[in-house]
Amino acid sequence: MVREIVHRIATTPFEGQRPGTSGLRKKTRVFMQPHYLENFVQSIFNCLREDDGADLRKEILIIGGDGRYFNRQAIQTIVRMCAANGVGKILVGRGGILSTPAMSAAIRRRGAIGGILLSASHNPGGIDGDFGVKFNARNGGPAPQKLTDRIYGHTQVLKDYLMLGSPDLELDRIGSIRLAGSEVEVIDPLADYTAVMESLFDFDILRALFRSGFHMVFDGMHGVTGPYARHILEGCLGAPEGTVIRGVPLEDFGGHHPDPNLAHAAELIERMDGPDAPELGAACDGDGDRNLILGRGFFVTPGDSVAVIARHAPECIPGYRGGLSGVARSMPTSTALDRVARRMGIPCHETPTGWKFFGNLMDAGKCTICGEESFGTGSDHVREKDGLWAVLSWLSILAVIKKPVSDVVKDLWLEDGRSYFQRHDYEGLDVTAAGNMIESIREGLPSLEGTEIAGSTVTMADDFSYVDPVDGSVSRRQGIRIILSDGSRIVFRLSGTGTEGATLRLYFERLRFDWDAGSDSVLQPLIDAAQNLLQLRSRVGRDRPTVIT
Numbered sequence: 028m029v030r031e032i033v034h035r036i037a038t039t040p041f042e043g044q045r046p047g048t049s050g051l052r053k054k055t056r057v058f059m060q061p062h063y064l065e066n067f068v069q070s071i072f073n074c075l076r077e078d079d080g081a082d083l084r085k086e087i088l089i090i091g092g093d094g095r096y097f098n099r100q101a102i103q104t105i106v107r108m109c110a111a112n113g114v115g116k117i118l119v120g121r122g123g124i125l126s127t128p129a130m131s132a133a134i135r136r137r138g139a140i141g142g143i144l145l146s147a148s149h150n151p152g153g154i155d156g157d158f159g160v161k162f163n164a165r166n167g168g169p170a171p172q173k174l175t176d177r178i179y180g181h182t183q184v185l186k187d188y189l190m191l192g193s194p195d196l197e198l199d200r201i202g203s204i205r206l207a208g209s210e211v212e213v214i215d216p217l218a219d220y221t222a223v224m225e226s227l228f229d230f231d232i233l234r235a236l237f238r239s240g241f242h243m244v245f246d247g248m249h250g251v252t253g254p255y256a257r258h259i260l261e262g263c264l265g266a267p268e269g270t271v272i273r274g275v276p277l278e279d280f281g282g283h284h285p286d287p288n289l290a291h292a293a294e295l296i297e298r299m300d301g302p303d304a305p306e307l308g309a310a311c312d313g314d315g316d317r318n319l320i321l322g323r324g325f326f327v328t329p330g331d332s333v334a335v336i337a338r339h340a341p342e343c344i345p346g347y348r349g350g351l352s353g354v355a356r357s358m359p360t361s362t363a364l365d366r367v368a369r370r371m372g373i374p375c376h377e378t379p380t381g382w383k384f385f386g387n388l389m390d391a392g393k394c395t396i397c398g399e400e401s402f403g404t405g406s407d408h409v410r411e412k413d414g415l416w417a418v419l420s421w422l423s424i425l426a427v428i429k430k431p432v433s434d435v436v437k438d439l440w441l442e443d444g445r446s447y448f449q450r451h452d453y454e455g456l457d458v459t460a461a462g463n464m465i466e467s468i469r470e471g472l473p474s475l476e477g478t479e480i481a482g483s484t485v486t487m488a489d490d491f492s493y494v495d496p497v498d499g500s501v502s503r504r505q506g507i508r509i510i511l512s513d514g515s516r517i518v519f520r521l522s523g524t525g526t527e528g529a530t531l532r533l534y535f536e537r538l539r540f541d542w543d544a545g546s547d548s549v550l551q552p553l554i555d556a557a558q559n560l561l562q563l564r565s566r567v568g569r570d571r572p573t574v575i576t
């Protein structure tokens with residue numbers, strides 16, 4: 028037997044900014060620099076061991092990613108480091124694959140200490156694209172900010188890391204080997220996730236739906252969800268072969284942004300047009316946590332989607348038959364969910380952007396279903412947003428309600444009005460100029476109240492602060508919101524996930540009861556008002572957004 032040798036490799040302190048809401052996200056080439064990935068990963072181990080007193084020999088750790096360029100190489104490195112650090116059991120998704128929700132499901136079902144997830148989500152992949160590493164904790168959710176900060180603290184004082192000098196692990200075959208003191212098992216990345224979906228949804232009803240000729244198309248965008256969708260939709264539920272398009276994960280996502288929105292899922296949107304189009308169209312992002320829902324010639328905004336799911340889940344999905352304990356949305360997300368919650372008599376929480384805030388509420392039993400405007404929807408079955416879960420939710424609703432997607436949404440608007448909603452992103456801005464702009468607006472907020480904007484009076488203008496109802500922690504400066512007397516909102520904040528320059532996000536919402544007016548015309552007064560207020564041309568040299576979703 029060959030003895031595995033643990034190398035202690037000297038290193039320089041980690042140079043990189045503090046990880047944001049979704050872990051550490053950088054250009055792929057940055058991650059490929061010597062010691063870069065290693066430093067971050069060793070800091071996770073040091074943090075678990077030194078701060079939390081974890082005995083890693085007794086723990087399970089799960090590794091997987093969305094299949095993008097550098098995924099396999101990074102996994103080989105992390106497996107060697109896990110073994111060198113004495114992790115008891117290391118589980119790796121076959122082919123290096125695990126979607127973000129599947130990772131969350133696997134951590135929870137297997138009682139793991141956490142998981143290391145390799146993805147930059149919907150950002151493009153490839154050697155000139157983006158890469159990312161994220162640590163998910165025992166509850167299956169993204170590390171809370173305090174943990175992320177502690178991991179970052181360790182990166183700053185790291186002197187060396189531990190690495191095993193072993194050959195590459197065979198990633199493509201299910202099986203188990205011993206590596207130093209660790210057991211390494213390559214697992215089926217679909218198994219845990221599929222079991223969770225079976226426990227929530229009535230697969231018989233969904234099978235019957237497809238047997239009756241229901242026609243849908245699912246666009247995997249060459250991200251990680253393709254294999255999950257093929258297995259569940261075409262395999263378990265009997266949807267015809269070809270229902271899943273772009274279903275093979277590719278290292279460069281076929282050269283596209285694996286981002287399921289109106290800008291990047293153009294091909295799918297085209298397919299959904301016309302009288303013979305499928306009844307349901309859906310897409311997921313690179314790591315499988317985001318979703319886009321389309322009806323025939325009809326776009327469901329993410330804010331409406333989560334409202335519809337919450338409204339109908341107890342009646343249409345067995346996993347929610349007992350009712351919902353509460354719902355939650357991120358602050359910029361439209362208020363359609365609030366109105367549904369009021370109707371259902373359940374609390375609706377408003378959290379800062381980012382999934383980790385929902386996790387706390389869910390752990391405390393305060394929230395069952397939640398969503399974000401950024402095409403994220405999910406529930407307490409895992410602690411990440413879950414793209415395919417949203418698709419199965421919609422299928423279940425359509426199977427019971429037996430109406431077209433567009434009518435299901437219009438029924439919602441008829442009940443409580445329609446939130447017209449748009450997000451405008453200004454990407455690649457100068458970091459200092461963007462920061463200064465936000466700062467100066469923040470200073471002027473108190474004097475905005477009571478003034479006239481877009482034909483209404485400003486009733487509130489503040490920078491959103493969130494007090495977590497579970498642990499009392501306070502998150503300040505989570506986005507500037509201007510609320511008008513007619514209920515309209517203008518929100519803006521800087522992105523925490525970009526890898527180049529600064530990204531400014533402007534969110535517009537206006538509630539109307541005439542639900543067939545075009546979004547553009549309804550929102551234009553708010554858009555003009557924001558342009559006026561922000562003075563984007565003079566402050567950051569732009570007068571047009573990069574992307575509208």
Ligand code: VG1
Pocket residue numbers: 048049147148149312316317357380381382399400401403521522523524525532
């Ligand atoms: C964006 C979205 C946010 C989402 C986050 C992670 O963050 O706005 O709603 O939770 O991405 O999504 P930001 O800070 O860039 O606005 V994912 O699919 O990239 O894990």
Ligand code: CO
Pocket residue numbers: 127147148149312313314315316317
């Ligand atoms: Co994602």
